[in-house]
Amino acid sequence: MRPLLPFFHSFKFKITATVAVMVFVAAIGVGRVSLVIFDVSMRQLLAAQEMAMLTSTAAFIENDLHSKRQALRLLAEERPGHRVGPDQIQALLEAHRSLRDDFYNVTAFDTKGNLIANLLDRRTIGKGNYAGRDYFRDTMASGEGLISAPFRSQLSGKPVVVITQPMLAEDGSIGAILVGAVDLVRPSFSGQMRELDAKTGGYLFIVAADGTIIHHPDRDFILRRQPDDAGAVIAAALASPDGWRDDVLDGGEPALLVHQRLRGVDWTVAVSRPLQRAFAPLTHVRLRVLAAITLITAFAALLGWLITTRLIRPLNRLRDHVVAIDSGTASLAVLETQRHDEFGLLSRAFHAIGQRRDQFEKDLQQIATTDALTGVxxxxxxxxxxxxxxxxxxxxxxxxxxxxxxxxxxxxxxxxxxxxxxxxxxxxxxxxxxxxxxxxxxxxxxxxxxxxxxxxxxxxxxxxxxxxxxxxxxxxxxxxxxxxxxxxxxxxxxxxxxxxxxxxxxxxxxxxxxxxxxxxxxxxxxxxxxxxxxxxxxxxxxxxxxx
Missing domain, CATH: 3.30.70.270 (Reverse transcriptase/Diguanylate cyclase domain)
Known part of the structure; x- marks a missing residue:
């Protein structure tokens, strides 16, 4: 052990150690700045991708609600000019049991709010009056169908929203009102939302303009208005029609929040994803950078900066590609790369997601297109x-x-x-x-x-x-x-x-x-x-x- 003591006390060792410490501290600083730039770029890229996926889901929900309204409208028009009595309406509902594919239940009320038909259970006919319901009064007043605010059904006890559609009598007045109930615990669009949850690693929720939760993975939150456990996230989602934020705390954990307002109904669809989970793939990258910093020499600071700058170039290019695709100046083909590193895997993953999103948007575009000259x-x-x-x-x-x-x-x-x-x-x-x-x-x-x-x-x-x-x-x-x-x-x-x-x-x-x-x-x-x-x-x- 003694022969080593003169080496540790030598001036050469002290200078070497001082320089090594100074370079190490400098390298730590440079590495930290590089990682900050890396994180900012990744946040922007992740938010853009999340917004694109949420837009597709919002369009799916809007189309699903439109299809439900159209189904009730066609049902109401199936007997034009005929008497719309209780027996005829009950028979009409039972002749269209496929409505259960779109609704939890379909009922009908007369103009006084009495229950006159029930597709799910005809034993309840005549056992309730719903004239006090807001959706009934608003439909009678406007003469048009609507989507109600969420509430708990008196018939089923389930949290629902209802879609209404007037049925016209022989003289053109309202003869009855069809009401289709959508179960908020298991809505028809829940499969699309579970798929988005699986892709993002977070969760999706839907909230009305007054803060009432329409859909949430925690069923106890449904129909509650900004509960304490989720109030900050809901308030942030309602603060603006569309956008994203990464400064929100969800359950005490920093989260990325992406939200979009639906066009056909005053609902906001949002995705909350923990930032730690979003950046999990980057953890090993940080460890490599820190391991390299501990081994660098006098040139480590400059070399570390150059290496870090070079490392983020593929990410910057990837971000530029996403921006170009969003603006329509480039196609998804630019994301198909032959790189074998993490950036190559990430780029190809975005390419696959983009292809699915494009296919979904094309399907929606085929459903609603109009002749530019005539409007038909x-x-x-x-x-x-x-x-x-x-x-x-x-x-x-x-x-x-x-x-x-x-x-x-x-x-x-x-x-x-x-x-x-x-x-x-x-x-x-x-x-x-x-x-x-x-x-x-x-x-x-x-x-x-x-x-x-x-x-x-x-x-x-x-x-x-x-x-x-x-x-x-x-x-x-x-x-x-x-x-x-x-x-x-x-x-x-x-x-x-x-x-x-x-x-x-x-x-x-x-x-x-x-x-x-x-x-x-x-x-x-x-x-x-x-x-x-x-x-x-x-x-x-x-x-x-x-x-």
């Missing part, structure tokens, strides 16, 4: 909607009709008066067409002057039936002259209507039958309609409006 639906929506309508008709045992229309002698209008006049004629034609069909029918423009109408719930094909009535109504709607500025144009239309076979209807077969019927109308003088019933292989003759 376009070909893309029709292609997605028509097979669904046929399938729905087959499930319900109801006929579905398809009308194909075009304007007679439209090309001379364009050639003589120009495309601006032709566009104005198309806009007026689409307006009259939309006004002449039922609210449950779907109008779309395929191309040029070609339009289609999907008639759901059609019961007959003869002239006295709905198909003939609808065809003649469209012909009559086009009879008045088209006033385009100073021009007065007399326009007519030809209509080919195909009624689908309930059991074996195929979209292509129905479209071909409607197209053939249209050409037969054209061949026999235009300005008329013809019905082709695929089920009976029969057609009705052309009918024209009276002169």
């Amino acid at each position: 639906h376009n070909r893309r929506l029709f292609d997605a909607f028509f097979p669904t309508a046929l399938a729905r008709g087959q499930r319900n045992g109801r006929r579905v009709g398809l009308a194909m229309l075009d304007l007679d002698k439209f090309k001379p209008v364009n050639d003589t008066h120009g495309h601006a006049v032709g566009d104005a004629v198309l806009v007026e034609f689409a307006r009259r067409l939309t006004d002449s069909v039922r609210a449950s029918d779907t109008v779309a423009r395929l191309a040029g002057d070609e339009f289609v109408v999907v008639f759901e719930l059609v019961e007959s094909y003869n002239e006295a039936g709905e198909a003939g009535v609808l065809g003649q109504r469209i012909i009559d709607a086009m009879a008045p002259p088209f006033q385009i500025g100073a021009l007065t144009l007399q326009m007519t239309t030809s209509i080919g209507i195909a009624l689908a076979d309930i059991a074996h209807a195929q979209p292509a077969e129905v479209m071909q039958a409607a197209d053939e019927a249209l050409y037969r109308v054209k061949a026999q003088g235009r300005n008329g309609w013809l019905v082709h019933d695929l089920d009976k292989a029969l057609s009705r003759p052309i009918s024209r409006p009276a002169a």
